[in-house]
Amino acid sequence: MNSFAMHGHARLPRVCIIGAGIVGTATAFFLARSGCDVTIVERGTVGGQASGVNFGGVRCHGRDPSELPLAMRSRTIWNRLAELIGHDCDFEAPGHLKIARSSAEMDTLTRWFDIGRAHDLDVELLDRTQLMRRFPWLASDIVGASLCKGDGFANPRLVAPTFARAARALGASVLEGSAVTAIDRLQGGGFRVSGANFNALEADVVVNAAGAWAASLGLPFGAAAPTVTRAPQMFVTEPTARFIGPVLGLVSGDIYLRQSVRGNVIFGGGQGHIDPGGIRSHPDETTFARTPALMRNLIPALTHTALLRSWTGLEANTPDGLPVIGTSAGHDGFIHAYGFSGHGFATGPGVGETLSELILRGQTRIDLTSFHPDRFNTIARPAAL
Amino acid sequence: MGNETETPRIAIVGGGPAGMRAAGLLAAAGLRPVLFNEAPEPGGQIYRRPPPPLRTVLSPARLYGPDAVRAMALHSDFEAVADRIDHRSGTLVWNIMKQEHGGFRLLHQDADGGQGAHNCDAVILATGAMDRILPMPGWTLPGVWSMGGAQVMLKGQASLVGRRPVFAGSGPLLYLVAWQYAKEGGRPAAVIDASTFAAKLRAAPMLAARPAVALRGLAMAAALRLRGIPVIEGAHADRIEATDTGMRVHWSSSTSSGQIDGDAVAIGHGLKSEQQLAELLGCRSRHNAESGQWLIETDPEGRTSVAGAYLAGDMAGIRGGHAAEFAGELAAWALLADLKHRDNASRRAVLRRKLSRQDRFRRGLEQAFPFPQHRIASLPDETIVCRCEGISASALRRAITDWQPADVNRLKAMSRCGMGRCQGRLCGQIAAGLLTAQLGRTPGDVGHLRAQAPIKPIPGSQLIVEKGAVE
Structure with a gap:
């Protein structure tokens, strides 16, 4: 894998990160910690898009085997947030319960159980009786479930701003309200990044962490992954007594749910609408009816709990549900990190640490082959120039 | 807006004096408006009526004092055309959206708790005010x-x-x-x-x-x-x-x-305007220094920046029940004129004049009873600002120091202030005041809390799609 370090530069690279979401800010933090000159350029505000408004789930449970090492690496960082960036971001690990409503879904859980065990994860399969004994407030039409004990959740509103604050304290620049309009490759190597509200800056390495807008932004640099932008819809109820321990999710993905420290039940499921222009999104009326009904159906005790708000955020999804991380052939120095397909929050801190390794050492502890930007190419690209 | 062959569909949200006068005029014009009223009875907060068993005890004279005559006229005028108004009482409109091909869609919760949706070509919003x-x-x-x-x-x-x-x-x-x-x-x-x-x-x-x-x-x-x-x-x-x-x-x-x-x-x-529905529609607003509030911009007849959406009554600035009647009628005349349905330019001119006198009085009241904005900066640390979430002034001050939030919505995200049941209705302005004071910013810079649907808490909804559809 190509990197700045491999080209034999003596000094540390200057890095420009586009996008101040969780991936961008975590990458900036780990780079700044190593003494790199880092600048984040953000069109809006830090964590103002998907990173700040997502469900907040942090799980390894059910992850694709190729993504699991990344999720697990990230998980170790989640545990250390207070020590690393000065705030635990309300991270808790009450476990994640994946719920099967059919025997076919239960088979899926059983298959993953072996994967989880092979990765030394603390996973447990529960049949209906065991489930009802442990979680008697669940609906009775559940076939079974799988519980992954190390999983949990954090407060999405805090995470990217806290990483950004810690990165700033280590000398990184975070430019908000700064939209990139051009990225030019310089003759002698490196890039010039220019745009609105900031002085054009030069960098040896550019990281494309622009979330739902990364694919179009990175197009001139080999971002060939065909992503689809979606707007998952979230809800929050008024606070109630805390009785839901683990984070819940149906195998079908129709609903996922957790109870916050304060007792509010936060749940997601279904899609909102993407506004014209593609920068914002808003809740969908049908989803507004369906998802709360599913929630009540899953936990009948919440039938009369009032809904306070609903919101959506935009995220990029890839065809295989795996992120795009790395450099496209022929585009040295330009690193993509997008298309997290709903997993960006949980894996973000791990992606940040991994990218800092990639940039500083040219190699990473975990295998990124499955995330290669060129994996969707049907026609072979020319080799590096 | 509606084409020439079909009767335009008009919705009014709010059953106070503004909504009642607007509905009365539109009914008289033969348009059969739909009036959504969160309260079980028309009258709004000012001319609220007790439940029937108490009416013999509380006569209008006792209830409304010198405004009793006005209140009775309003109620009797409304009752005279009530059969030409589709009056949905006890119905909370909790979301409003612009439709792709013009017009609006309202989502509502009915008196029986059921959910519904309603499409219309034009809307008069008259959702009043609440305590400040x-x-x-x-x-x-x-x-x-x-x-x-x-x-x-x-x-x-x-x-x-x-x-x-x-x-x-x-x-x-x-x-x-x-x-x-x-x-x-x-x-x-x-x-x-x-x-x-x-x-x-x-x-x-x-x-x-x-x-x-x-x-x-x-x-x-x-x-x-x-x-x-x-x-x-x-x-x-x-x-x-x-x-x-x-x-x-x-x-x-x-x-x-x-x-x-x-x-x-x-x-x-004092009172503050309840503008969430207009905000959800994207109506332009502006900070008003006299009242210290953000107000939706309207022309003198109640047109907002969104074509087809009109504002009347205290929702558009606190002028009281008297002015609300004029504003409701005027917004309805403006709507009728815009629809080219009928017009009465001289009546509109009269109402505009009456309203501008009321406006002068309103400015007088705001001068006589200014909101004690200067006291926000010196609120004792232990003061609960956001009572839904239990956020104190000191917690907010700490969040402002820690995060240097660019605006009050960011402060909400970092502190939870305004995330509770009231959606920041009570605390939003106080949080903004703390932010301006601590960081030396202007009210225009720190903005106001964005409205989000549902504008009030609703029980987990029933199937909107099945019941509501198109009417």
Whole structure:
């Protein structure tokens, strides 16, 4: 894998990160910690898009085997947030319960159980009786479930701003309200990044962490992954007594749910609408009816709990549900990190640490082959120039 | 908007004087408007009627005092055309959206708890106002009421929140409610008025725009004094505490201080416009320095920046029930003219003139009873600002120091202030005030909390798609 370090530069690279979401800010933090000159350029505000408004789930449970090492690496960082960036971001690990409503879904859980065990994860399969004994407030039409004990959740509103604050304290620049309009490759190597509200800056390495807008932004640099932008819809109820321990999710993905420290039940499921222009999104009326009904159906005790708000955020999804991380052939120095397909929050801190390794050492502890930007190419690209 | 062959579909949200007058005119014009009213009865907060069994006890004269004639005229005019209005009472409109091909879609929760949706070509929003409160330590204690809440207890339930309540705050409602309590068997322990006599004097020329109303206010204050009820001007309620026997309010002014015991406390610092639905539609708003509030921009006839959406009544700035009737009728005339359905330019001109006189009076009131904005910066640390989430002034100050939020929505995200059941209705302005004070910003810079649907909490909804569809 190509990197700045491999080209034999003596000094540390200057890095420009586009996008101040969780991936961008975590990458900036780990780079700044190593003494790199880092600048984040953000069109809006830090964590103002998907990173700040997502469900907040942090799980390894059910992850694709190729993504699991990344999720697990990230998980170790989640545990250390207070020590690393000065705030635990309300991270808790009450476990994640994946719920099967059919025997076919239960088979899926059983298959993953072996994967989880092979990765030394603390996973447990529960049949209906065991489930009802442990979680008697669940609906009775559940076939079974799988519980992954190390999983949990954090407060999405805090995470990217806290990483950004810690990165700033280590000398990184975070430019908000700064939209990139051009990225030019310089003759002698490196890039010039220019745009609105900031002085054009030069960098040896550019990281494309622009979330739902990364694919179009990175197009001139080999971002060939065909992503689809979606707007998952979230809800929050008024606070109630805390009785839901683990984070819940149906195998079908129709609903996922957790109870916050304060007792509010936060749940997601279904899609909102993407506004014209593609920068914002808003809740969908049908989803507004369906998802709360599913929630009540899953936990009948919440039938009369009032809904306070609903919101959506935009995220990029890839065809295989795996992120795009790395450099496209022929585009040295330009690193993509997008298309997290709903997993960006949980894996973000791990992606940040991994990218800092990639940039500083040219190699990473975990295998990124499955995330290669060129994996969707049907026609072979020319080799590096 | 609606084409020539079909009758345009008009929705009105709000069943107070503005909504009732708008509905009355549109009904008379043959348009059969749909009137969504969150309350079970028309009349709004100002002309609220008690439930039928209490009506014999609470006559309009007792309920509305000198406004009784006006109130009865409004109710009887409305009843005269009621069969030509599709009146959905007890119905909360909790979301409004622009439709792709013009017009609007309203989502609502009906009196029976069911969910519905309604499409229309044009909408008049007249959702009124609510209490505006400057918090103080102790304001969340049981036994402390908002001024409007204390009045609702009287008008809606023929009950008093206490026999000897302390009334504290500012604004005309302070004297009105205290006077109503005195008249209905209570004996207010005191009226603590944040505004000074000098401020009222300065506002006198503008208040003279409605001499009768201004005099009535003076008369109420005088009547309270005559009954031996202390009226302390230029004084602030600094702290409320619960004692063994009731409530104690600690107050201070520039020259003195003291404490007053009562059995309840009613606080209110004027009213604030309820603009969430207009915001959801994307109507342009602007910070209004006189009232210290963000207000939706309208032209003199109530047109907003969104074609087909009109505003009337206190929702568009606090002018009171009298002005709301004119504004409701005027918005309806503007709508009829825009639809090319019918027009009455001279009536519109008359209503505009009446409203501009009311507007002058409103500015006078805002001068006489300014919201004590300057007190926000010095709120004691322990003051609960966001009562839904239990966020104190010190927690907000810490969040401002830690995060240097660019605007009040960011402050909400970092602190939870405004995330509770009231959606920041009460605390939003206070949080913005703390932010401007601490970071030396302007109200225009820090903005206001964005409205989000549902604008009020709703029970987990039933299947909207099945029931609502298109009407």
